[in-house]
Amino acid sequence: MHSGYTFRTRAILRAQLAKGWDVRGLTGRRHVAAGPQEELVDGLHFHRTPGEAAGGNALLREWRDISAHADAIESLVRQWRPDIIHAHSPVLNAMAAQRVARRHGIPLIYEIRAFWEDAAVGNGTGTEGSPRYWLTRQLETHAVRAADAVAVICEGLRSDLVARGIDSAKITVSPNGVDLDQFGAPVPRDPALTAKLGLEGADVVGFIGSFYDYEGLDDLIAAMPRLVRARPRAKLLLVGGGPMEQALRDQALASPFTDHIVFVGRVPHDQVEHYYAQVDVLAYPRKAMRLTDLVTPLKPLEAMAQGRLVAASSVGGHRELIEDGVTGTLFAPDDPAAIAQALAGMFADRGFWDERRIVARDFVERERNWSSNILRYEPVYQRLLGRDSTAKAA
Structure with missing residues (x-):
């Protein structure tokens, strides 16, 4: 499980x-x-x-x-x-x-x-x-x-x-x-999987995990129209499943940019790293509530270990893991416009990407x-x- x-x-x-x-x-x-x-x-x-x-x-x-x-x-x-x-x-x-x-x-x-x-x-x-x-x-x-x-x-x-x-x-x-022995060696992007997912040439935002309401994935889907208008090649890759899956699929179908949202479903754990390799920025738009303010999640650390960029809502659990502008980018919670603005800004300026990946990976190796x-x-x-x-x- x-x-x-x-x-x-x-x-x-x-x-x-x-x-x-x-x-x-x-x-x-x-x-x-x-x-x-x-x-x-x-x-x-x-x-x-x-x-x-x-x-x-x-x-x-x-x-x-x-x-x-x-x-x-x-x-x-x-x-x-x-x-x-x-x-x-x-x-x-x-x-x-x-x-x-x-x-x-x-x-x-x-x-x-x-x-x-x-x-x-x-x-x-x-x-x-x-x-x-x-x-x-x-x-x-x-x-x-x-x-x-x-x-x-x-x-x-x-x-x-x-x-x-x-x-x-x-x-x-x-x-x-993070168990770096099992999760610390990023794999190269698989061109065949890229083509299968329809992500060739795309600016890829991803979420890999469980689809619970507190994860804020509805806000991420709601941010896609603004993001695509700013970055026409932007696509959202959602990997996983959970209680909110059907509601999120329905929301995506109703979006004017439904063709920019890709649902994969659950994948075997030994295949997850291949999906991380497809993503430019992992997004974690958790909603503001007691649970997310008190508890730190695991997934952003896995993303950093995989050499992926991280963008997340500024709830307490994320602030304990992510230093804004150093190991990741933080945005206001419960705000699709803030999500779109943060992601568009990251794609517009790729000059800091390599350094941030290195700093975030070093943080995981050293402290997590x-x-x-x-x-x-x-x-x-x-x-x-x-x-x-x-x-x-x-």
């Missing part, structure tokens, strides 16, 4: 294995891909929680999923005897892991990649300020207080926890990064490379164990 969460998890596990640590992954019932109960994937050892996600009342369903996940963690702990349990978002995982960690006296680190209540708002399945939002927020805060250590992916999440009264000394920032980012966990593990880091982690 492909998402920012799965790619981050894979990168963490690969980096830990490279250090000689013994690591297992355990998925919950919300992981719906078919397969055996125990499996090796990409050289990584995974276990599954048996059964499918429960039906019925939402609260009852989630409680049953927590119980099933806790039972699976318990089984693996008894079989394998890990030194540390490392759980990540959503909070349901932390709640299941805490039951087992407390019972066996195993240190627990809880890694927050987004607050579940805000993710629900961003995905359109929740409403900010609702009773469910409030309850989820309380569960998140309780899970943080109960964990032995907490990791977050950015300063926005850390600051929010500190504002809730969490001791900052308990929190480690382990930012999103998983081989070095993983070192941020090592002192946390050492502190929790009270000894060296030759540990087993689940």
Whole structure:
């Protein structure tokens, strides 16, 4: 299954294995891909929680999923005897892991990649300020207080926890990064794919990722008429899928410049780099909301690693990753005119492109490379164990 969460998890596990640590992954019932109960994937050892996600009342369903996940963690702990349990978002995982960690006296680190209540708002399945939002927020805060250590992916999440009264000394920032061994060697543009996509001679703007409402792809499509009038050869390449896909396709069909918008659909992960190679500027027009202000995305870093230019909305999560005019271009969120103006300006002046690509790539290698980012966990593990880091982690 492909998402920012799965790619981050894979990168963490690969980096830990490279250090000689013994690591297992355990998925919950919300992981719906078919397969055996125990499996090796990409050289990584995974276990599954048996059964499918429960039906019925939402609260009852989630409680049953927590119980099933806790039972699976318990089984693996008894079989394998890990030194540390490392759980990540959503909070349901932390709640299941805490039951087992407390019972066996195993240190627990809880890694927050987004607050579940805000993710629900961003995905359109929740409403900010609702009773469910409030309850989820309380569960998140309780899970943080109960964990032995907490990791977050950015300063926005850390600051929010500190504002809730969490001791900052308990929190480690382990930012999103790129596995440069797998994603750090850009491939040349494939002329056959260029022709197939109808991008020959085009100024190509692209988005490669999941089509959620908070990504702002409707604003990007709405920007295309202004962009094409300024840059007649401009085309938009959209690679991926998700909840907003049909609405975005309908919007593109209604656009006066529908022939300048190309939908590819989902592609195998091992083919993604070939689509990056087709794009001049990767655009990330995230909408302004709590989720995007607090959470840093992974995709802009992948684009920088691939030697692509990046343009993004100036929400908090992007500002933490991108220095305007240095590693990327920032524009006002929720504003198609601002998107078009920023992109047209980038295509009108190609003189800075090579230098910016080099600077952005250097930034990823220096500060957002998983081989070095993983070192941020090592002192946390050492502190929790009270000894060296030759540990087993689940």
